[in-house]
Amino acid sequence: MKLYGTTTSPFVRRVRIVAAELDVAYDLINTAHDDGQAQLRAVSPIWKVPVAELDGRTLFDSRVIVDWLTTTRGYGPLRAPRDRWQEANVLNAIDAAIESAxxxxxxxxxxxxxxxxxxxxxxLERVAAIFEWVAGELPAYDPARGLGLAELSLVCALDWMDFRQAYPTEKHAEDFAALRAAIGARPSVATTRPMVS
Ligand SMILES: N[C@@H](CCC(=O)N[C@@H](CS)C(=O)NCC(=O)O)C(=O)O
Incomplete structure (x- = not known):
């Protein structure tokens, strides 16, 4: 897969984690640099990352790319949603929190x-409201059940907010600290922490 993105974006990181979990190799075109940005603009009129080229397709948007990967490769060690529509609500909420921050x-x-x-x-009030709601929607993390897309997207959002100091995530430590510690140790998550490159 050719993946256009940065090593800071929480949306790109979501795709990188899923790719790693499903053993899908990718080349990252770093759009933080002028050359990568020009390449991005040549393939997407949206100019946002991630964009992926794979299986003869060009796909915009992290959710669409993840959907393509899980539809064509299966969920591998990831947990398939038990209720697709509930998970879509949680993912939409997390995306709204990221977009506000x-x-x-x-x-x-x-x-x-x-x-x-x-x-x-x-x-920032919206971010707080979303995280409070999301805390009530996610079941306690159980490694035996596997990592779900909502949990991994939440951790990407929280880590990015800490990295950019965009929102005081410690307000939600009681709800999310255990989940962050448990998921953060997973190689796909640990090796994709936000960093400038
Ligand atoms: N809904 C999109 C959001 C993508 C997005 O907002 N990406 C940010 C980086 S984190 C971006 O490319 N922003 C560039 C800009 O707004 O100019 C997705 O899930 O891929």
């Missing part, structure tokens, strides 16, 4: 403090 991060990176206007606090 990313808006805050992007504005700060441009030198603007979004907390000085209602937009900023509203994003």
């Amino acid at each position: 990313i808006q805050v991060f992007y504005l700060r990176r441009e030198g603007f403090d979004p907390m000085t206007i209602p937009f900023g606090p509203r994003q």
Whole structure:
């Protein structure tokens, strides 16, 4: 698989973890650099990562890429959803949390403090509401049942927020610390921690 992305993005990391779990080899085109960014823009009008080229297809969006991988390769050691629609709700919520925190991060990176206007606090309040809700939706993590897409996406979101200091995830330590410790030790997760490259 040819994967366009960065080593910081929580969306790209989700795909990298699933690829590792399913033994799908990939070449990462690093879109943090000008050359990789130009290559991305040549294949996707969205200009967002991840994008994957595999099996003769070009796929935009982490959820679509993960869907393709699990549909064509099976779930391997990952846990298939027991309730697809409940899992879709949880994944949508986690994506909304990431997107809100990313808006805050992007504005700060441009030198603007979004907390000085209602937009900023509203994003972080949304993240808090989502994590509180997600905590009630996820069953206690049981390694014997395997790692599910919701849990791994949640850990990608939390790790990215810590990495970028985009949201104080320690507010949810009681709900998520055990899950993060258990999943964080898994090689696919441990080797894909966010880093600038
Ligand atoms: N729904 C998309 C979201 C992808 C996304 O927002 N990626 C970010 C990086 S974490 C991006 O490429 N942002 C570039 C931009 O907004 O210009 C997915 O799941 O792949």
